[in-house]
Amino acid sequence: MDTLLVVFPVAEAGGAENLLVDVLTGLQETGMKVAASILGEGPLRELCSARGIPASVGPALSFRRPGSVVKSARAVRRAVKAHKPDIVLASHPKGQVISRLACVGHRSIAHVTQLYDPPSRTSVSTQVAARLPGLRLAITEETAAAYRALNQKLNPIVILAGTDCGRLRSDAARGDGDRVWAEAGVGGDGPRLVMVGRLQRFKGPFDFLDVATEVSRARSDARFLIIGPDSPIEPGLRRELEAAIEARGLRSTVSLAGRLSGVDLAATVRGATLVIHPAHREPFGLAVVEALALGTPVVAYETAGPSAILAGGGGAVVPVGDAASLGKVVLAALDDADQMEAWIGEAPGTAARFDVSANVQRYRQVLLQAASPAPEEAESPITTVVVAPHGPSGVRDYGRILNQELRRRGLTIDEHWLENTGDVASDALRVSAQLLWLGVSLPSGRPVVWHYSPVAYGFRGLPAVGVLMASILRMRGCPVVTVLHELAYTYRPGSDGPRGRFMALVQGVALRVVLAGSQNVIVSTEQRRAAVEHRRGGRSRGVHVIPVFPTIPCHGRIVKPRHEGPLILGVPAYAGDGVRPDLLIAALPLLGGPADARVVLLGAPGCESPDGRRWARLASEQGMLERLEFTGVVEPDELSRRFSACDVIVLMNEEGPSSRKTSLAGSLALGMPVVSLDGFNRWDAPVEAGAVLLVRNDPVSLAAALVELRDSPAQRADLSARAIAFATRHMSVAAAAESLVALLTSDTGSCRGDQRRFVAETSEGSESEGSESEWSSQPSRSHGSGATA
Numbered sequence: 001m002d003t004l005l006v007v008f009p010v011a012e013a014g015g016a017e018n019l020l021v022d023v024l025t026g027l028q029e030t031g032m033k034v035a036a037s038i039l040g041e042g043p044l045r046e047l048c049s050a051r052g053i054p055a056s057v058g059p060a061l062s063f064r065r066p067g068s069v070v071k072s073a074r075a076v077r078r079a080v081k082a083h084k085p086d087i088v089l090a091s092h093p094k095g096q097v098i099s100r101l102a103c104v105g106h107r108s109i110a111h112v113t114q115l116y117d118p119p120s121r122t123s124v125s126t127q128v129a130a131r132l133p134g135l136r137l138a139i140t141e142e143t144a145a146a147y148r149a150l151n152q153k154l155n156p157i158v159i160l161a162g163t164d165c166g167r168l169r170s171d172a173a174r175g176d177g178d179r180v181w182a183e184a185g186v187g188g189d190g191p192r193l194v195m196v197g198r199l200q201r202f203k204g205p206f207d208f209l210d211v212a213t214e215v216s217r218a219r220s221d222a223r224f225l226i227i228g229p230d231s232p233i234e235p236g237l238r239r240e241l242e243a244a245i246e247a248r249g250l251r252s253t254v255s256l257a258g259r260l261s262g263v264d265l266a267a268t269v270r271g272a273t274l275v276i277h278p279a280h281r282e283p284f285g286l287a288v289v290e291a292l293a294l295g296t297p298v299v300a301y302e303t304a305g306p307s308a309i310l311a312g313g314g315g316a317v318v319p320v321g322d323a324a325s326l327g328k329v330v331l332a333a334l335d336d337a338d339q340m341e342a343w344i345g346e347a348p349g350t351a352a353r354f355d356v357s358a359n360v361q362r363y364r365q366v367l368l369q370a371a372s373p374a375p376e377e378a379e380s381p382i383t384t385v386v387v388a389p390h391g392p393s394g395v396r397d398y399g400r401i402l403n404q405e406l407r408r409r410g411l412t413i414d415e416h417w418l419e420n421t422g423d424v425a426s427d428a429l430r431v432s433a434q435l436l437w438l439g440v441s442l443p444s445g446r447p448v449v450w451h452y453s454p455v456a457y458g459f460r461g462l463p464a465v466g467v468l469m470a471s472i473l474r475m476r477g478c479p480v481v482t483v484l485h486e487l488a489y490t491y492r493p494g495s496d497g498p499r500g501r502f503m504a505l506v507q508g509v510a511l512r513v514v515l516a517g518s519q520n521v522i523v524s525t526e527q528r529r530a531a532v533e534h535r536r537g538g539r540s541r542g543v544h545v546i547p548v549f550p551t552i553p554c555h556g557r558i559v560k561p562r563h564e565g566p567l568i569l570g571v572p573a574y575a576g577d578g579v580r581p582d583l584l585i586a587a588l589p590l591l592g593g594p595a596d597a598r599v600v601l602l603g604a605p606g607c608e609s610p611d612g613r614r615w616a617r618l619a620s621e622q623g624m625l626e627r628l629e630f631t632g633v634v635e636p637d638e639l640s641r642r643f644s645a646c647d648v649i650v651l652m653n654e655e656g657p658s659s660r661k662t663s664l665a666g667s668l669a670l671g672m673p674v675v676s677l678d679g680f681n682r683w684d685a686p687v688e689a690g691a692v693l694l695v696r697n698d699p700v701s702l703a704a705a706l707v708e709l710r711d712s713p714a715q716r717a718d719l720s721a722r723a724i725a726f727a728t729r730h731m732s733v734a735a736a737a738e739s740l741v742a743l744l745t746s747d748t749g750s751c752r753g754d755q756r757r758f759v760a761e762t763s764e765g766s767e768s769e770g771s772e773s774e775w776s777s778q779p780s781r782s783h784g785s786g787a788t789a
Helices: 015-029 043-050 066-083 092-102 124-130 141-150 165-174 177-184 205-218 237-247 262-270 286-293 304-310 323-334 337-352 356-371 375-379 394-408 425-441 465-475 497-516 526-535 581-590 610-621 636-644 662-669 684-688 699-710 713-730 733-744 753-763 771-777
Strands: 003-008 033-039 055-058 087-091 110-115 135-138 192-196 223-227 254-258 274-277 298-301 315-318 382-388 413-419 448-452 480-484 520-523 543-545 567-571 597-601 628-630 648-651 674-677 693-695
Touching: 003 015, 003 066, 003 092, 015 033, 015 043, 015 087, 015 286, 015 356, 033 043, 033 066, 043 055, 055 066, 066 092, 087 092, 087 356, 092 110, 092 124, 110 141, 110 356, 124 141, 135 141, 135 356, 165 262, 165 286, 177 223, 177 254, 177 262, 192 205, 192 262, 192 286, 205 223, 205 237, 205 323, 223 262, 237 254, 262 286, 274 286, 274 323, 286 298, 286 304, 286 337, 298 304, 298 323, 304 315, 315 323, 323 337, 337 713, 356 713, 356 733, 382 394, 382 425, 394 413, 394 448, 394 662, 394 733, 413 425, 425 465, 448 465, 465 480, 465 497, 480 497, 480 733, 497 526, 520 526, 520 733, 526 543, 567 699, 581 597, 581 610, 581 699, 597 610, 610 628, 636 662, 648 662, 648 699, 662 674, 662 713, 674 699, 684 713, 693 699, 699 713
Parallel strands: 003 033, 003 087, 033 055, 087 110, 110 135, 192 223, 192 274, 223 254, 274 298, 298 315, 382 413, 382 448, 448 480, 480 520, 520 543, 567 597, 567 648, 597 628, 648 674, 674 693
Antiparallel strands: none
């Protein structure tokens, strides 16, 4: 088991320290041993103790006093000897310098540094730290770019900061915000406006007083509270603020609450009308995310962190330093109940994007890689092979996005992109020749990721000899990870007569050849895993379930309150077997209400396709053709925008919500409320997580669910927050890449434990699905069409 020692060069429990302690708590829950070495006495020690993190305390660090540096290094060295860590994670560059001094002679320890703020001034410690070896983690791209400017050889890995939203809400329920206001002497029934931050000038406390002055003129019942401890850097600032409050005549409306306990802070923020964040520089803004997680809107200056966070909704930003505009936005919000309701509805979904649960797994993966370096991996590229039809293709999109994520993680990718529509014999022969040549020409031992879909590996359903590539590579010592996008061609036994039975037979033989050459196989559903194990004689070793990820841009969605006008229902994946347009068309008249509903059919194949004409015909028969709209094939960014313009996404396939559907992954990642038909291949995980609303396959049940969502903005907001959290954890490209990297670097060919546990959790209740049923039901007649279509 890997042991992590974290070196904190400060003893304060500010935003940066709270962010990291949240991550450490999550790492402990994954089984990693965690300990801390804190330089100085302060509240950070109590915070670590409350979270169950063993912490030793050394003397306070100051690089202006050489004796302090020596004593601090000795304290960290004692912690290293006591805990024998595999990884030392230094918080801030100062911690990096001290941990390097403390670990002289310990060559087996991996060194990682956590970076927060971009360096505002190039101090000696920052300059020295920028030239030391070791991995860097940055909480924003802005911070990473600033350190790259100091040393072009640095390539910090960006892991967005996060917080434990669930813990915050639990703390808020146990705290007493009313008591805090009463003790501060500014209680009352009017609007409550709060600033949270350590007392430093750049945090903007005087801007907050400017806002309080302006707002108080219009709203005499408004009350203001600055929550945060004194800063050792500016110890006299509290006296200046108190003098300014007195001079402005704000003694009865503005107060400094100082440091609060975690539960009282959460309760006070939850009970506030608005949180004002007037920091003049802010790379992230933990206070912003925490306020949104507690359902409190935020108005902030347009600095890097708050701008990126509030782009998802829940508040507004104004130009940095413009306190007058800040006050006007606050006043306008207090006078606009609809705006406040909208922000409150958006806040949970925005905060869910920064929940620490998703970041913990990313931290774990990066730290474990740092502890087990493999120099040969950096020099030996990974070959990826993708054969896809010409035009829009989910296979091509999947491979492209996954390769981008692997490159972002520092891996070298050698790509081979081949095209075969499956309708021309010469194309099938050409692609087969290229694949066979690739099998004999790649260096021995080269890891290969092979994207396999029968549509593109043959001619009209007949497999081509290119399927032998994996076996050739396996014989030459190349570990092959095969991503099975589909198991069989579009012909199916039992429904396509003798031709279907023949195609099932030859496709089964081809699949066995592919499986024989693959060290590891990736499938997207538990049912497919069962089908593959059936073809391998019941052997489950090397078969892994990894849900798909979105192939359209997904940046989180602004959850709008119910507006006047029609309810907009988005229907992706509306073509192919199992789709039930009749149910949705029949449900439309049952919705009722003051405005009609509209149905937007998202993506390919468009209105001129057989499936599109089927939708149009059914709508016309019911007199509802004018309610139907087709986007047709559009660019990924435009498709993402069209998704987000809908009020609800409706999945109309009798298969049910499935972990193989990029349409489901994209909808959840965008924070869309999703309603799905129930089905024989239902994936229980998003339903049990409350991210998908499941309905029976009849118009009445479908209409009832849509009416409930239409009339309940709170339920839509809750679905949105749960959708984003679920997608981040289970249906993101980062999660897929992490699992793939684990397979590529594994000697045993088995998934990491957390992935195995997830597979086990999502497979409950699925074992009864027969492999023959899976074999015959998974292929789609709309082969080759992906989410970008």
